[in-house]
Amino acid sequence: MNITTVGIIGAGTMGNGIAQACAVSGINVVMIDISDAAVAKGIATVSGSLDRLLKKEKITVADKDTALARIKGSTSYDDLKAAQLVIEAATENYDLKVKILKQIDAVVAPDVIVATNTSSISITKLAAVTTRADRFIGMHFFNPVPMMALVEIIRGLQTSDATHAAVHAMATALGKTPITVKNAPGFVVNRILVPMINEAFFVLAEGLATPEDIDAGMKLGCNQPIGPLALADMIGLDVCLAVMDVYLSEYGDSKYRPCPLLKEMVAAGRLGRKTGQGVYKY
Numbered sequence: 001m002n003i004t005t006v007g008i009i010g011a012g013t014m015g016n017g018i019a020q021a022c023a024v025s026g027i028n029v030v031m032i033d034i035s036d037a038a039v040a041k042g043i044a045t046v047s048g049s050l051d052r053l054l055k056k057e058k059i060t061v062a063d064k065d066t067a068l069a070r071i072k073g074s075t076s077y078d079d080l081k082a083a084q085l086v087i088e089a090a091t092e093n094y095d096l097k098v099k100i101l102k103q104i105d106a107v108v109a110p111d112v113i114v115a116t117n118t119s120s121i122s123i124t125k126l127a128a129v130t131t132r133a134d135r136f137i138g139m140h141f142f143n144p145v146p147m148m149a150l151v152e153i154i155r156g157l158q159t160s161d162a163t164h165a166a167v168h169a170m171a172t173a174l175g176k177t178p179i180t181v182k183n184a185p186g187f188v189v190n191r192i193l194v195p196m197i198n199e200a201f202f203v204l205a206e207g208l209a210t211p212e213d214i215d216a217g218m219k220l221g222c223n224q225p226i227g228p229l230a231l232a233d234m235i236g237l238d239v240c241l242a243v244m245d246v247y248l249s250e251y252g253d254s255k256y257r258p259c260p261l262l263k264e265m266v267a268a269g270r271l272g273r274k275t276g277q278g279v280y281k282y
Contacts, residue, residue, distance in 0.1 A: 001113070001166040003173075004028060007083035009100050011042025011073070014117055015089040017145025020046045023070040024063075024146070025174045030072050030079045039073035046071065049146060077107045085170060087139055089117040092239065097121065098129050105131050113163055115139035119190050120246050123156035123183045133158035137167050140187060141176075143235075151176045156183050185250040186243065194243045197235075200228035201259035204279070211279050229279040232262075233272035237279075241266050 006022050008015050011033040019029045019042070033039045050064040059067075072079065080086055086104050090096055097116060104114055113135045116126055127136035138154030151171040155164055164180070171178040181188045200214055209217065215227020232240050241263060247256035265271075265278065272278030 001084060001162075003084045003166070003170050005030065005083045005085075007032065007080040007086035007104075007108075008089055009033075009086065009104065010089035010091075010117075011039050012089070012091075013045075013143060014141060014145060016042035016045045017049075017143065018087060018089055018117070018141055019071050020049055020067070020146050021141075021174050021176070023067040024050075024059075026070075027173075028070050028072070028082075030074055030083060032074050032077065032079065034075065036073075036075060039075065043068070043071060043073050049144075077103050080104060080108050083108065083112060085113045085115065085167070087115045087117060089141075092119060092121065092242065094121055094125075097126060101126060101130050111135070113137065113166060115167060117141055120186050120243050122185070123154045124158065127156040127158050134160040135163050137163050138183070138187070139167055139171070140189075142189070149175075149177045150189070151178045152187050152189060153178045153180050154183055154187050155180065185246050190243060191247075194240055195247070195256065197228045197232045197240055198244050198256075198259050198262060200232070201262045204229065205259060205261035233278035233280055233282075235272070236274055237262060237271045238266050 005028040007030045008019050009032050011031050015031060019031045022029050031039065031042055033042060047068060050059065050067060053059045054061065054064055086108060088097060088100050090100055101114065110132065114130060114132060115137050117139060119140055123138040127133040130136050136156060137159050140152035140154060142148035142150050153167055153171065168178050186194065203209065203214055204211060211229045215230050218224050218227050241258055244256055244258040269275060270277045273282050276282050
């Protein structure tokens, strides 16, 4: 399948990042959100990101202008009709994703591939609510999308070999390195990462070390670019808690029990960078 246009649902952090990666790689994008303001904010974020690359002399002014010209913002799902691949990149909420997927299904051609950027929700379960289960797949990008090389490609039980091959080729065309994983809560990266973050909260709650020393220990001792507590603040403590809750529910294993301190901080509204305070103040 020759993918020349990609539809993206969601102009937020992940959506506009995917849009930038596609546009820079020569692929046309239709980026959809619920309001003109949300769409405009997403395009402005892409423009700002390209400006930073321009300042570092990694792209030219012409490169920036060409990439931005490839992104069409819209609030109408009808504009998805030009796409060969549609990527749903909305908030990590099952009911919302189901609503969006049904809206996509209603307007795109039967042979269009639909992907979800979910980080924890079952691909098999989401595929079942569509009319194209064999052409449905998980395409999990990592934040910040323009910088992070990895894409997890998650096959649901129903995903066809042809769909997997097309999406794998698409990810490679974006300059990403795809890995293929089976459908399971958290897939591969977050299955390992989020329990590690949760354990860092247990270490913090037990007073074994300060947040700074915990993060320094993992950065210097495990060669991680950012410590687990600082990373939690970047991801959002509410997101980390939600993922742990999914693991506990799906696996029924007490090793996935969310740390009480993590739960308490979320209850207090200290969600990380997005609220100005999490483990650290911003």
